[in-house]
Amino acid sequence: MQQMRTSIVIGAALILFASGAGADGTIELKADDATMLARGKIVYQRECAACHGVNLEGQDGWRDKTVDGMRLAPPHDKSGHTWHHPDALLFQLTKYGLSAIIGRDYPNAMPVYDGVLSDLDIIAALSYIKSTWPQDVKDIHAKINADYKLNLQMEKRGKGTN
Numbered sequence: 001m002q003q004m005r006t007s008i009v010i011g012a013a014l015i016l017f018a019s020g021a022g023a024d025g026t027i028e029l030k031a032d033d034a035t036m037l038a039r040g041k042i043v044y045q046r047e048c049a050a051c052h053g054v055n056l057e058g059q060d061g062w063r064d065k066t067v068d069g070m071r072l073a074p075p076h077d078k079s080g081h082t083w084h085h086p087d088a089l090l091f092q093l094t095k096y097g098l099s100a101i102i103g104r105d106y107p108n109a110m111p112v113y114d115g116v117l118s119d120l121d122i123i124a125a126l127s128y129i130k131s132t133w134p135q136d137v138k139d140i141h142a143k144i145n146a147d148y149k150l151n152l153q154m155e156k157r158g159k160g161t162n
């Protein structure tokens with residue numbers, strides 16, 4: 001339940017989050033680019049695998065267990081909810097952290113990579129993650145990205161800046 005609530009909060013926050021790289025929806029993961037994927041696999045195994053798993057399987061009990069009141073690392077494969085979020089949001093939450101995205105202090109064990117990894121390394125790691133998803137999940141994710149961009153465009157029009 002807690003997990004579902006957090007996902008909803010993140011979902012709502014992505015509409016509101018209006019600053020920082022990628023907020024305009026221009027960040028695109030390159031799940032078909034071999035050079036990017038080679039780099040991403042190295043970054044993922046070095047920076048992310050300790051928590052999210054060598055095979056993207058997440059930490060045991062991630063669905064309901066907490067440690068010190070904080071959630072465990074979810075898987076990045078089909079069984080998790082990474083693919084529920086558009087490219088731009090995945091980038092932002094990896095770079096700026098979950099609290100920045102949610103817009104309030106949210107104690108969590110996910111590191112903030114701003115100043116630690118370059119934008120390119122973050123995009124590479126996330127592209128690698130995306131490249132492992134089966135085609136049906138990639139198709140749904142493409143739709144999520146398209147909806148996200150459309151929302152941003154409508155928001156801009158609503159503000160009269162377009």
Ligand code: HEC
Nearest residue numbers: 047048051071072073074081082090094108109110111125
């Ligand atoms: C120290 C452990 C740790 C490391 C290292 C780590 N993460 Fe995480 N990550 C977490 C935890 C824990 C969460 C869930 C936080 C929560 O929801 O409270 C998380 C959540 C995420 C999410 C959100 C998933 C979702 O569906 O909401 C993404 C995306 C993510 N991590 C990407 C990465 C990437 C990319 C790396 C490497 C560059 C990385 N993480 C490294 C612990 C870690």
